[in-house]
Amino acid sequence: MPADKEPLYEQVANETALLIRSGTFRPGDRLPSVRKMSRQKKVSISTVLQAYIKLENRGLIEARPQSGYYVRRQEENESPEPNISSPQQDPCQVSIQELTMMVLRDITNPRLVQLGTALPNPDLLPSSRLARIVISLTRENPSLANTYDLPPGLEPLRVQIAQRLVENGCKVTPNDIVITSGCMEAIDLSLRATCRPGDIVAIESPIYFGMLQSLEALGLQVLEIPTHPRDGISLDALRFAIAHNSIRACMVISNFNNPLGSCIPDENKRQLVALLARHEIPLIENAISSEIHFSEQRPTVCKSYDLRGQVMLCSSFSKDLSPGYRVGWVVPGKAKAEVEWLKYTANIGVAPLPQMAIAQYLKTGGYDHHLRRIRREYAYNVGLMSQAVLHHFPSETRVTRPGGGFVLWVQLPEKVDSLELYKQALESGITLTPGYLFSASLQFRNFIRLNAACWTLDIERAIQTLGRLVDEMARS
Numbered sequence: 001m002p003a004d005k006e007p008l009y010e011q012v013a014n015e016t017a018l019l020i021r022s023g024t025f026r027p028g029d030r031l032p033s034v035r036k037m038s039r040q041k042k043v044s045i046s047t048v049l050q051a052y053i054k055l056e057n058r059g060l061i062e063a064r065p066q067s068g069y070y071v072r073r074q075e076e077n078e079s080p081e082p083n084i085s086s087p088q089q090d091p092c093q094v095s096i097q098e099l100t101m102m103v104l105r106d107i108t109n110p111r112l113v114q115l116g117t118a119l120p121n122p123d124l125l126p127s128s129r130l131a132r133i134v135i136s137l138t139r140e141n142p143s144l145a146n147t148y149d150l151p152p153g154l155e156p157l158r159v160q161i162a163q164r165l166v167e168n169g170c171k172v173t174p175n176d177i178v179i180t181s182g183c184m185e186a187i188d189l190s191l192r193a194t195c196r197p198g199d200i201v202a203i204e205s206p207i208y209f210g211m212l213q214s215l216e217a218l219g220l221q222v223l224e225i226p227t228h229p230r231d232g233i234s235l236d237a238l239r240f241a242i243a244h245n246s247i248r249a250c251m252v253i254s255n256f257n258n259p260l261g262s263c264i265p266d267e268n269k270r271q272l273v274a275l276l277a278r279h280e281i282p283l284i285e286n287a288i289s290s291e292i293h294f295s296e297q298r299p300t301v302c303k304s305y306d307l308r309g310q311v312m313l314c315s316s317f318s319k320d321l322s323p324g325y326r327v328g329w330v331v332p333g334k335a336k337a338e339v340e341w342l343k344y345t346a347n348i349g350v351a352p353l354p355q356m357a358i359a360q361y362l363k364t365g366g367y368d369h370h371l372r373r374i375r376r377e378y379a380y381n382v383g384l385m386s387q388a389v390l391h392h393f394p395s396e397t398r399v400t401r402p403g404g405g406f407v408l409w410v411q412l413p414e415k416v417d418s419l420e421l422y423k424q425a426l427e428s429g430i431t432l433t434p435g436y437l438f439s440a441s442l443q444f445r446n447f448i449r450l451n452a453a454c455w456t457l458d459i460e461r462a463i464q465t466l467g468r469l470v471d472e473m474a475r476s
Contacts, residue, residue: 008043009050013058016051018383020060020071023081023401024294027073031061032296034069040376082398082411084234087205087224087443091245094216094440100209103422106431113462114451116431118208118258118407120319121381121453124374129366130322133357149352151340153179153329157359161329164362168290169304170313170331178330178339179350183288186314186330188214189346190284191249193338194312195220199248202241202281204233206409206438206447208258211251211286215440222440223247229400229409232257232264235271242279249282255299256289259409259438259449261402263293266300273305282335283311288319291371293404294379309333317358319405320374321367325354378406378453385452388460392467394474406453412446413474421448424469430462 019025032040037048052069055061062072107117137144152158158174165172180186187210195201197219203211205224215222223241226234233252241247252272255263264272276283285302293299303313312335316328327350332339343349361367386399389410398411412418418434425432435447 009047009054012037012041012043012048012051013054015380016055017058017060018387019294019379021383021387023386024379024383024403025071026401026403027071029071029295030067031069031071036296040372080398081229081400082409082447084228085205085224085226085443087226087439088441089241091200091221091223092440094212094220094222096209096212096437096440096442097216099419099434100213100437103431103433103437106426109431111429112426113430113458115459115462115466116433116449116451118449118451119323119453120374120406121377123454124377125322126361126366126370127322130325130357130361133360134353137353137356137360144353144356147352149349149355151178151343151349152336153177153350154352154355154359156363157327157355158329160359160362165303165313165331168298169300172303172331176331176333176336178332178336178343179355180316180328180330180343181347181350182318182326182328183286183314183316184210184214184328185343185346186316186328187211187251187284187286188218189339189342190282190312190314190330190332190335191215191218191220192342193332193335194249194282194284196248200245202238202245202247202250203440204252204257204260206257206259206435206444207251208253208286209433209437212438212440224440224443227257227260228262229260230262230403231268232260232262233268233272235268235275238272239275242275242281247279247281249284250276251284251286252302253286253288254290254302255287256292256402256405258289258405259407259433261400261405261407261409263299263403264302269300269302270305273302273311277306277308277310280310282333285311285313287313287315289405290315291320292375292378292406294375294382295403299404303331306333312339320371321358321361322354325358326350327354327358381455382406382408382452384455385450385459385463388463389450389467392464394467394471396474397470406451408450408452410448410450412448412470414446415476416446416470416473418444418446418448421466421469421473424473425466428462428465428469430465432466
């Protein structure tokens with residue numbers, strides 16, 4: 001963070017400039033209002049006005065009468081992003097189990113600088129608050145820890161989730177929701193309810209390797225669809241794929257794709273849902289990072305455009321409240337009865353105590369305050385890491401500019417093999433995720449995913465080390 005000696009308005013201006021240059025606020029985006037920025041930064045309105053005037057003088061933002069402040073269009077000064085992906089056009093089997101397990105074994109090693117796993121910053125989680133709620137609940141009702149809870153899950157939690165979904169434009173009731181053991185179980189249950197071994201599932205490319213693992217375990221084929229680093233899945237490519245293949249389901253991470261950071265625009269979401277509905281293809285929507293957005297407006301979900309129960313919305317509280325509680329949920333639409341049955345046969349239900357703790361946390365109103373805080377922190381950390389990568393890595397490097405979440409997708413020079421880089425980084429005490437894991441066809445050879453949830457001196461040094469390794473590999 002900026003030095004304390006620096007004037008407050010300079011601090012606000014420099015922090016905002018960093019977010020603009022890293023792509024968190026993009027050309028044409030509206031900045032938070034003066035009043036909102038004042039509340040976020042806990043400074044006076046005059047301090048924010050001075051900061052915005054300074055940014056205007058530097059040519060980074062512009063004031064629009066009766067509208068607010070906007071980022072000026074200056075694309076020529078932006079760092080290049082990776083191009084839209086170009087996967088193979090034929091369905092294929094997934095085979096990443098061995099590589100995935102090799103990478104996952106390193107995430108529990110405390111001696112390594114962990115840049116590979118997409119875990120949230122532990123310092124930003126309300127762990128103490130949740131622990132106090134758990135203690136209070138068990139004191140009042142000791143049997144909570146010794147009872148089963150059957151699908152669809154505890155009603156108080158489903159009520160809280162439904163209320164938030166209604167705010168996001170979804171027509172959902174508590175009875176439409178099934179509680180799961182994390183988002184991955186929600187996705188797995190959705191796949192099992194809609195597909196059979198050998199079926200073809202259309203997916204974004206790249207996409208989170210955990211989703212690929214579910215596809216592999218269920219014996220499903222995947223058809224990778226080109227995906228833009230900002231706007232998500234290509235609808236034209238998906239239309240072509242549907243016309244030439246018997247697609248049983250489609251999977252997307254609608255808001256802040258892991259690893260891309262892409263966010264499907266609202267109009268594209270509407271068109272995506274309509275396209276799949278015409279062909280009676282279920283959409284399995286992963287929206288786990290939707291709450292971690294860097295702009296003022298929370299993005300919609302595809303589910304909000306669903307009129308036929310075709311969209312199966314999956315999420316959890318693992319990214320913003322507690323990875324260890326393993327509390328997720330799915331709105332399965334027409335497949336609700338099947339998903340409930342599959343959930344029961346898989347593991348009976350989700351432990352009631354963490355469900356109740358999260359329900360009470362949501363009900364007391366602390367959740368939105370917590371979200372505002374982590375959005376600011378993650379936006380800042382993503383900006384810092386993005387700038388560090390561009391500074392320390394070779395000039396050919398390309399970095400995504402996500403508008404939410406906390407991961408970066410980095411395209412390295414062509415000669416760099418991400419698996420070899422992974423091995424060399426381990427020898428230097430650093431983990432990362434090789435790009436191979438994010439494609440069924442292992443196409444992202446010279447890409448890596450970095451976790452930008454934290455920013456410390458050790459992480460800054462690790463980025464410098466990675467930059468040196470990449471440079472050496474690119475020159476060899």
